[in-house]
Amino acid sequence: MQILSANDRDRKAAMQRMKRLALALLGFVTVVFLLARWQEPHHSWLAYVGAFAEAAMVGALADWFAVTALFRYPMGLPIPHTAIIAHRKDQIGESLGDFVQENFLTREVVNDRLAQAHVGQRLGTWLSEPANAVRAGEAVADTLRGSLEVLDDSDVSSALQGMIERKIEATPVAPLIGRAIDVAMEGDHHQRLLDAVLEGLAHFLDDNRTTFRSRLESESPWWVPEPIDNRIFDKIYSAVHRFLDDVGGDSRHEVRQAIERQVVGFTDRLRNDPVLLAKGEELKHELLAHRDVRAWLDSLWGEVKRTTLVATDDPTSELRQRIERSLVGLGQRLRDDAELQQKMDDWVQRAVGYVVDHYRGEVADIISSTVAKWDGKATADRLELQVGRDLQFIRINGTLVGGLAGLVIFTLSRLVF
Numbered sequence: 001m002q003i004l005s006a007n008d009r010d011r012k013a014a015m016q017r018m019k020r021l022a023l024a025l026l027g028f029v030t031v032v033f034l035l036a037r038w039q040e041p042h043h044s045w046l047a048y049v050g051a052f053a054e055a056a057m058v059g060a061l062a063d064w065f066a067v068t069a070l071f072r073y074p075m076g077l078p079i080p081h082t083a084i085i086a087h088r089k090d091q092i093g094e095s096l097g098d099f100v101q102e103n104f105l106t107r108e109v110v111n112d113r114l115a116q117a118h119v120g121q122r123l124g125t126w127l128s129e130p131a132n133a134v135r136a137g138e139a140v141a142d143t144l145r146g147s148l149e150v151l152d153d154s155d156v157s158s159a160l161q162g163m164i165e166r167k168i169e170a171t172p173v174a175p176l177i178g179r180a181i182d183v184a185m186e187g188d189h190h191q192r193l194l195d196a197v198l199e200g201l202a203h204f205l206d207d208n209r210t211t212f213r214s215r216l217e218s219e220s221p222w223w224v225p226e227p228i229d230n231r232i233f234d235k236i237y238s239a240v241h242r243f244l245d246d247v248g249g250d251s252r253h254e255v256r257q258a259i260e261r262q263v264v265g266f267t268d269r270l271r272n273d274p275v276l277l278a279k280g281e282e283l284k285h286e287l288l289a290h291r292d293v294r295a296w297l298d299s300l301w302g303e304v305k306r307t308t309l310v311a312t313d314d315p316t317s318e319l320r321q322r323i324e325r326s327l328v329g330l331g332q333r334l335r336d337d338a339e340l341q342q343k344m345d346d347w348v349q350r351a352v353g354y355v356v357d358h359y360r361g362e363v364a365d366i367i368s369s370t371v372a373k374w375d376g377k378a379t380a381d382r383l384e385l386q387v388g389r390d391l392q393f394i395r396i397n398g399t400l401v402g403g404l405a406g407l408v409i410f411t412l413s414r415l416v417f
Helices: 006-039 046-071 089-103 107-117 117-126 130-150 153-170 173-186 189-205 209-219 226-249 254-272 275-289 289-312 319-338 338-373 376-416
Strands: none
Touching: 006 046, 006 089, 006 107, 006 275, 006 376, 046 376, 089 289, 089 376, 107 117, 107 130, 117 338, 130 289, 130 319, 153 275, 153 289, 173 189, 173 226, 173 254, 173 275, 173 319, 189 209, 189 376, 209 226, 289 319, 319 338
């Protein structure tokens, strides 16, 4: 037994009311006809009433037969060319699919509709509202999460790992290091690094003064008096400190210049020295082959996926907030930029037009195949629910129009003959 929705139940109730009204009208004209024929010998004018009622009955019965024949056998009799929908549902489905395909799913119809829709402007206005951007961001996050969940982790991990390895393999290490050193020197970062090294050496000397003094004492001949050892140590220690202070306090110190010349020469060798180039590649390969690096590459996709999934579920995450801000920004640009709106409209028209041109036949097939799967009686019942109430007006109109036509014919016959 077919379960009807609330809307279908309402349609069925309305159809039944109209059926009862059409049947009552048939019953009424039948009674009028009988009464007119009964009293006609006493009142000649009732002949006109009888003619009207007789023709109304014929019209009502004819239209009842026509309406009923669409959906089922009239009175259950298998009369030829009745129960049309039940018997010809497959052809009706094919015709309906062709009708939709040829009259609705055409590039001209779709482009005309899209041109009137102003998709870019409306989308921009909608997205520029933060509340709407949050809803759109949720949809984007759901799409991203769904895409990540259906991906094959092993395939993606292998592809990502291979991509990283190929990129590293294709990038010479030594020239890259040389370029990094050049960038550091262009901003005088190497001078600040040298200052930090000098300051660190000074602190190192202070922190280990006792250790150095003990080492000097152990290395000094036994016959050298301790006061002399102390004076020698203090002099050396002070000289080293002064040297570090001199180098640290003079940006043009010869030591700094010598270090800079050495660094410049080293960067040039990193670019051109075959030995250093080969050494850099060797170190790169050793690094890629190291088990810790291999483990990191293997776990990279899993960590990216886990982090992304957590971020898509958290409305306060940086990822979600960035998506929402980006959508708001896109909406504002679309709302205010007529040229961008036109580009969006053109893109939508091309995309929808491509789908219509290449897949409209699929829509027709869906319609025809879906109807073909329906049971004949069920199909007739479904269609009757949709249009049955309106079809009852045919019966009512047939009763009235048939009666008027009969009255006119009867009147003309009396006047002529």
